[in-house]
Amino acid sequence: MTERETDLQSFLSWFQRGGGRIDTSAMGFCYFSQAEGDRGAVALKDMPEGHVLFTIPRSLTLSTRNSSLPKLLGPRVWKEKRMDKGWAGLILCMMWETAQGLSSKWQEYLETLPTTFETPMFWDGIDLEELKGTYVVDKLGKEEAEKTYNETLLPVVESRPDLFPADSIAVHYTLEQYHVMGSRILSRSFDVERWEGEEGNETEDSEVADTSMGSAMDVDLPTSSSADNPNHEDPENENSDDEEEDEVDVSMVPVADLLNARYGTENAKLFYEPTELKMLTTKPVKAGEQIWNTYGDLPNAKLLRRYGHVDVLELPGGGKGNPGDVVELRADLVVSALPPTIPKSKVQEIIDWYLEEGGDDVLVFEADMELPSQLLTLIRLFLLSPEELKKVQDKGKLPKNKVDAPLLDIVIRALQMRMQEYPTSIEDDETLLTGDLSLKKRNAIFVRLGEKNILRGALQNAEAIRSTLAEQPSDTKDKEKGGNKNKRKTSSDGPASKKSRR
Incomplete structure (x- = not known):
């Protein structure tokens, strides 16, 4: 037994002396590689959903x-x-x-x-x-x-x-x-x-x-x-x-923080009772499988910032990355993409009112690359005539997402400006990943590459909608298109997602 394994066993003995209970017939803890700290839990036998893996007295937290x-x-x-x-x-x-x-x-x-x-x-x-x-x-x-x-x-x-x-x-x-x-x-x-x-x-x-x-x-x-x-x-x-x-x-929470996490793998979760906490399986687990207590399917930017790692999986559309990636577009960048013909005083008035009405100052593009509805709503406000804007403000209700060429022009400019904030291109990053990289650089590349792929897809989506509008007869161009996606909050954590870990 290595020194690390001895330390782990000593810790587990401390946990049990303190009143913690572990089903040692069902689950074992081990190191998966020589990398320091790369430890986790493995199923020792088949388990049904709802199996109690271990119990932690509240007094031990x-x-x-x-x-x-x-x-x-x-x-x-x-x-x-x-x-x-x-x-x-x-x-x-x-x-x-x-x-x-x-x-x-x-x-x-x-x-x-x-x-x-x-x-x-x-x-x-x-x-x-x-x-x-x-x-x-x-x-x-x-x-x-x-x-x-x-x-x-x-x-x-x-x-x-x-x-x-x-x-x-x-x-x-x-x-x-x-x-x-x-x-x-x-x-x-x-x-x-x-x-x-x-x-x-x-x-x-x-x-x-x-x-x-x-x-x-x-x-x-x-x-x-x-x-x-x-x-x-x-x-x-x-x-x-x-x-x-x-x-x-x-x-x-001792022992609970030994479990690892990875996108889409959760099979255990922590539950509470008056005097103790219990880790239960949330689905059947086969012998030999790792036990995962996931904290939500977070994007790589959050995984790296909080835990120092990224998830790299096969993506549905090809390539590798994190299916949960998102990219943020700040409202001030949208303002920078507005036509210079819009007076600054009007811009500031709209921003103030938009925020008071609960609008977000960060717009989020998800992996499906659809145009966030709040982005379209914000831009639409800037394009309203003074009379239309007053009517909207009097009603205290944000306008509908009417998509037209002027709005899409602003979307496209904002996305192009956002893409320019990265010092490398998508092709540069893909080439870099084929070389010998430090862990930090590799992780950083996967973060920015995932974001840029979403931006590129959203840009292509916006350009496709604009082309479709240009080909339509003039009497149909005012119909609403796309962008009715509800914006997801940038906090991917969710109220019942896991600890901040690894």
Whole structure:
């Protein structure tokens, strides 16, 4: 048995001593290759849907609720210092529990967590250049995270030398450790719903809302998606500040975070009960198959940003990539594609009203390459006459997606401008993939190539519709065409998708 396998067995023994239960006849954990951290779970026998793989006491999860640090600091100080907002509190708890060493309940668990990451948060400037054209770098939130560390977390640490000895700060409470703990949460945590019957009322089993950072921020902004990312949180998670404070605990869940994930493979999911969590199969699993606890079929841009990997599968139309890829088009780029004849004052008035009416400032193209309805709606607003615009505003209702040549001209210009944001062409990227590449460069190429293929398909779609309109008799050109697709939110995570992992 290798040293890594010995460490894994030691951790599993700790888990069972802490009250966790594993069906060792049905599932085993192992390393799949020599790559560090490449571990997961495999079925040891055929299992039906609903089979309980393992059970985790709530007391064994690591959260601000279970760590003793918030009580030692005091509830008033904890809230005054905003440790109850976002991830700052959990990061501090994880730092503190690590500093306690053997006296921490989670010491053996914490030792199993990664200390290095392949996520862009830890890339240097040269590597980040490979992501130019994607919006991945804008969503890292590194500067805002470091601001929170310096202005929020570090002052708390320095104010209590009885809890945080001065000689431990340079070891356990550094900026580097802050990023490591934040990345552990981003890649491995679950949103564990709190049991409403905690005082003794019985409830039926419910599925855990297990989205990595689950209900924290998921904000898309036109220029910097990380602007409201104060606590090393996932800047794409939209419900953080609006979430009821007591609905969920962002938690590290031992053993559950050992399961891997891949597009379209989920066969297990975490469920919660009053005092424990259970991992159950969601479909029949054959002996020898890997057990996957997927967090939603995310695009490669999110997979790379959160977990440091991409999914590369055979695509329905040929080639390889991620069937769940999307590409974002910011509304400010659409504005740049407008004809110069539209007054700037009108443009600003429309943007303000559009946003007030719930319009999105980021438009999303999916793998089917259809034109998003909100994109067509936004452009249509700019093309309305003053009288038509006033009528729409008076009704307080966005106009229908009437597709015509002027609208499609703007769509095509915007897509061409978006494509030009990438420094390489599709052909360049395909050629690069045939060479010897570092893992970071390879992953970055798959991210940008997936996005560019969608843009190219959407561009071809828009040009085809315009050609069709040009060939139609004039009395039929005003009919609505295409683009009635409902826009999917850029948060691909879904309220019950998996933790932020790998």
